[in-house]
Amino acid sequence: MENSKISSGASSIQISGIRKFYNKVAKVEGAISLTLGQPDFPVPGKVKEAMIRAIDDDKTVYTSNAGIEELREEISKYLRKFNINYEKDEICITAGGTEGIMDIFSTLLNKDDKVLVPDPAFPAYDSCTRLLGGEVITYGLYGSEFSIDFNELEDKIKNEKPKFMVLSYPSNPTGAVLSKEDNERLHQLIQDNDIIAVTDEMYSALCYEEEYYSISQYKDIKEKVIIVSGFSKTFSMTGLRIGYVCASSTFMDSILKVHQYTTTCAPSISQYGALEGLRNCDADVQYMKNEFKKRRDYVYKRLKDMGFEVSLPKGAFYIFPSVDGFGMTSEEFCEKLLNEAKVAIVPGSAFGEKGENFARISYAYSEVELEECMNRMEKWILKNR
Ligand SMILES: Cc1ncc(COP(=O)(O)O)c(C=O)c1O
Structure with missing residues (x-):
């Protein structure tokens, strides 16, 4: 509902698409989230x-x-x-x-x-x-x-x-x-x-x-x-x-x-x-970085093997495969993946117009979660491509 008391600035913005998708995960039983940029390591x-x-x-x-x-x-x-x-x-x-x-x-x-x-x-x-x-x-x-x-x-x-x-x-x-x-x-x-x-x-x-x-x-x-x-x-x-x-x-x-x-x-x-x-804490940072690198290589290989067009990321802990070719918008792709395969990733459109046709996967999650998500995605892709 329009509220004339709210500033035009605040009215012009929305909750970030990352959080929107993260919030949907809780509503899907058994879903695993790869949506947040939150390392799974404890603070040193x-x-x-x-x-x-x-x-x-x-x-x-x-x-x-x-x-x-x-x-x-x-x-x-x-x-x-x-x-x-x-x-x-x-x-x-x-x-x-x-x-x-x-x-x-x-x-x-x-x-x-x-x-x-x-x-x-x-x-x-x-x-x-x-x-x-x-x-x-x-x-x-x-x-x-x-x-x-x-x-x-x-x-x-x-x-x-x-x-x-x-x-x-x-x-x-x-x-x-x-x-x-x-x-x-x-x-x-x-x-x-x-x-x-x-x-x-x-x-x-x-x-x-x-x-x-x-x-x-x-x-x-x-x-x-x-x-x-x-x-x-x-x-x-x-x-x-x-x-x-x-x-x-x-x-x-x-x-x-x-x-x-x-x-x-x-x-x-x-x-x-x-x-x-x-x-x-240099050693802790180096340890986390090495682990992220291993996870990056793992997720990259799995996505490639599934047939995704994807670049090897050189920094941060996100990978951004193209989801073109499924006949869906990136939002539809991620909704379907969440509801059917129970894997939550973020539609590229949350990051701007040029993000459409992509999806963001955060690999700041444990190896066990990443492996499970890649297995679920692989099965789902076979049915949906
Ligand atoms: C590129 C970039 N800048 C800034 C931030 C904000 O970081 P902070 O949690 O320290 O506010 C983030 C968080 O994800 C980010 O990805």
Whole structure:
């Protein structure tokens, strides 16, 4: 029902398609969900202990708005390993990456400003833009590598004049990473045009390639780049809500004001957990990454053997097979798969128009669940192709 009291921004958005599908699972008896980006590993033991210590030491009070200094220093050190240089005063700890995205968008957007968002992509960019009264324009990701068409991108930057563009690598939902060549081309494009790049690097710790490339590695465009990232996936601590934003002081001073009035500070106890994670949990992160890689290879092979057209993801923990050729929309495909095979995956259309004809499978689930789901899918495919 229309409610005139609700803002046009809030009326213009919907609950994310990922959650919508996740919520349907509970209604189908015996269904297994591969819908969420939630690692099945517990948070590392040392992180738990650090949080218990923080509680015992009564560190349950407000921290500084930007977050505890030790954590910001440790993030600064951590990012240098990726060739990304931000000092502690250029970092703000947020309540998850989600708050970081909203803080950045609120800081940059005026009503009717345009935001250039990848398609397919994590749904928050689209929704945050609409919520703030901005206009979403998209650039497509194409082919087996889900790559940028630079002609299209440049055209849109020059003609539509967006305030900023979003980059999102490693990608949710495709698992694509940014190549060296595309990073160089993006650098040139940002240098040559009046555009800011907001780069979401939530999955930077889950890159299965040797080298990691990001637009934030170029010092000469630092004034035009803002990073959002966090530890939800890195340390399997999605519920503890720790993310961060990195920006030069030109932006950071304003981002901090927005952050103050939305959140005051990220949860204090969780900040101490993330600090311990960065200082002492490299081995845990490496272990989880190796496990994800094994699961990726397993699911990829099973999907290939079933005849799906699918690319080997190079990062994150999602795989994005084409579901074209079944004579159904991706939504219909996933509904039928859920009701008949009792496997829940997310329709590609939840990630944008160009996600139609695909479906997202999260392989952040146990090997047992993955095997069972692949077996169920295989049987179902034989009947439905
Ligand atoms: C690309 C991307 N960015 C940001 C987020 C938000 O992360 P958080 O749980 O830390 O808010 C997610 C979560 O799935 C994501 O996939």
